[in-house]
Amino acid sequence: MLEKNPTAIISVENVSLAYGAADGPNVLEEIDLKLHEGEFVCLLGPSGCGKSTLLKIIAGLIQPSAGSAVMDGIHITGPEWHRGVVFQQPPLYSWLSTRENVRFGLKMRKIPKAEGLKLADEYLDKVGLLQYAGHKPYELSGGMKQRVAIARALVNSPRVLLMDEPFGALDALTREEMQQLLRNIWRETGCTILFITHDVDEALSLGTRVLVMSRSPGRIIREFTTSFTCGITAESTGQARYSPAFLKLREEILGLINKQKLSSINNLN
Ligand SMILES: Nc1ncnc2c1ncn2[C@@H]1O[C@H](COP(=O)(O)OP(=O)(O)OP(=O)(O)O)[C@@H](O)[C@H]1O
Numbered sequence: 001m002l003e004k005n006p007t008a009i010i011s012v013e014n015v016s017l018a019y020g021a022a023d024g025p026n027v028l029e030e031i032d033l034k035l036h037e038g039e040f041v042c043l044l045g046p047s048g049c050g051k052s053t054l055l056k057i058i059a060g061l062i063q064p065s066a067g068s069a070v071m072d073g074i075h076i077t078g079p080e081w082h083r084g085v086v087f088q089q090p091p092l093y094s095w096l097s098t099r100e101n102v103r104f105g106l107k108m109r110k111i112p113k114a115e116g117l118k119l120a121d122e123y124l125d126k127v128g129l130l131q132y133a134g135h136k137p138y139e140l141s142g143g144m145k146q147r148v149a150i151a152r153a154l155v156n157s158p159r160v161l162l163m164d165e166p167f168g169a170l171d172a173l174t175r176e177e178m179q180q181l182l183r184n185i186w187r188e189t190g191c192t193i194l195f196i197t198h199d200v201d202e203a204l205s206l207g208t209r210v211l212v213m214s215r216s217p218g219r220i221i222r223e224f225t226t227s228f229t230c231g232i233t234a235e236s237t238g239q240a241r242y243s244p245a246f247l248k249l250r251e252e253i254l255g256l257i258n259k260q261k262l263s264s265i266n267n268l269n
Contacts, residue, residue, distance in 0.1 A: 006036035009160060009192050010058055015067035016217075017053055027053050029217035031067070035160065040186055040193045040229060042207035044200060044253065046260045050218025051196045052164050058194065059085050059162050071160070081105060084153030088165040090145050092137040092152075099124065099133040102152045109156075123151040127181060143174035147181070154185065163195045167202070179206055180234045200253050204228055204246060212256050222256060224249060 012033040018024040028050045035041055035058075043051050056062045057069050060079045069076045071083065079085070092101050099120045106116040124130045127147040137145055146166055153161060167175045183206060186193055197203050203210045206229050212222045226249065228240050240246055 006038065008034040008036050009071060010035040010194075011068075011070045012054070012058065013068050013070070015054075015057060015064040015069060017050070017057065017062070017064050017066075026065070026217040028057075028064070029219055031218070031220060033211070033220060035192050035194060037192060038190050040195065040206060040208045042203035042210045043194065043196045043213065044198070044203050044210060044257065045213030045218070046215050046257055047198070049213045049215035049260070051213060053218070054213075055085075055162050055164050055194060055196055058160075059083055061085075081109060081156040082158055083160045083162055084156060084158035086146075086149050086153050086161070086163045086166045088168045090149030090152075092145060092148060094137050096136070097133065098129060098135050098137070098140070098148050101137065101148055102155050105152065105156050119155050120151075123155040124148075126154070126185065127151045141174075143170050143178060146170065146178060150182070150185070154189070154191075157189075159191060161191050161193045163193065165196050165198065168198065175202075180232075182206065183229060183232065200250050200257070201241060204250060204253075205232055205240060210253065212253060214260055222253075224253070 010033075012031055015028060015031040016026050017028040018026050031054060033054075043054070045051055053062070057064050058076065060076045060083065063077070093104065096104065099117065102120040102123055103116045106119060111119070121130060121133060124133050127150055129144060129147050129151070132140065132144065137148070140148065149166070167178050170178060179202065195203075195206060204226055207226055208229060210224045210226055211220050213219065214221045228246055232240050
């Protein structure tokens with residue numbers, strides 16, 4: 001949970017990014033963002049505004065054209081296990097069992113096999129999949145694969161979890177289940193989460209802070225501090241989502257995003 005004066009684990013300072021030619025248009029422009037210890041930050045914005053690009057910069061998968069991304073005061077120059085990443089389509093290794101998929105990063109880090117297997121099983125248990133440890137990815141449903149991806153990221157005890165629309169491809173019921181699982185994991189581990197979604201309800205019911213981006217160029221235009229997630233349990237999700245405070249904020253954020261979409265349509269005409 002958030003402290004009164006939380007420490008920034010990640011600082012993104014004045015970041016701009018242009019893909020391709022250096023004089024090409026900026027996808028991201030002058031982004032300033034701090035992720036504080038224990039925060040659950042949700043990033044919303046119209047399609048193509050640069051959410052994934054920003055996440056990839058923080059993950060260390062791409063470098064900004066200008067500005068810097070720093071973790072604990074050290075420049076992010078590549079991916080590393082303190083920052084776990086979960087994408088919408090989890091790239092699981094089809095030839096490996098669920099357990100070996102979860103152990104993969106530990107193996108790369110030369111964690112002894114017995115310890116790695118123990119940890120893999122511990123995290124498979126946390127996501128409710130221990131009985132599927134010997135199954136291959138093709139034997140799992142979409143939601144189960146996403147659980148494996150979460151276990152695989154968490155098994156390294158990352159300080160920051162970067163999630164790019166992880167539940168975007170799931171049906172509504174599974175999605176809600178996964179949200180509750182993630183909320184529980186966040187509460188239990190206290191890790192810092194950056195979570196991209198298109199779904200305003202999902203952002204408001206998970207995040208402690210919701211950021212809204214604009215498009216062309218991508219900038220953070222508004223931020224909202226929220227606390228709905230703190231009171232939500234598996235039984236009370238619906239209750240929170242129909243509260244007047246939730247609905248009011250939802251409407252305000254949807255209005256902001258729709259304004260972005262309308263201005264893009266007007267620019268096309
Ligand atoms: N590797 C790349 N090379 C060139 N352009 C790219 C690359 N990746 C993304 N883009 C462009 O950058 C812009 C931002 O893309 P990005 O995927 O970051 O947006 P997004 O907000 O995550 O979109 P969505 O919500 O649809 O997933 C888009 O115009 C996209 O076409």
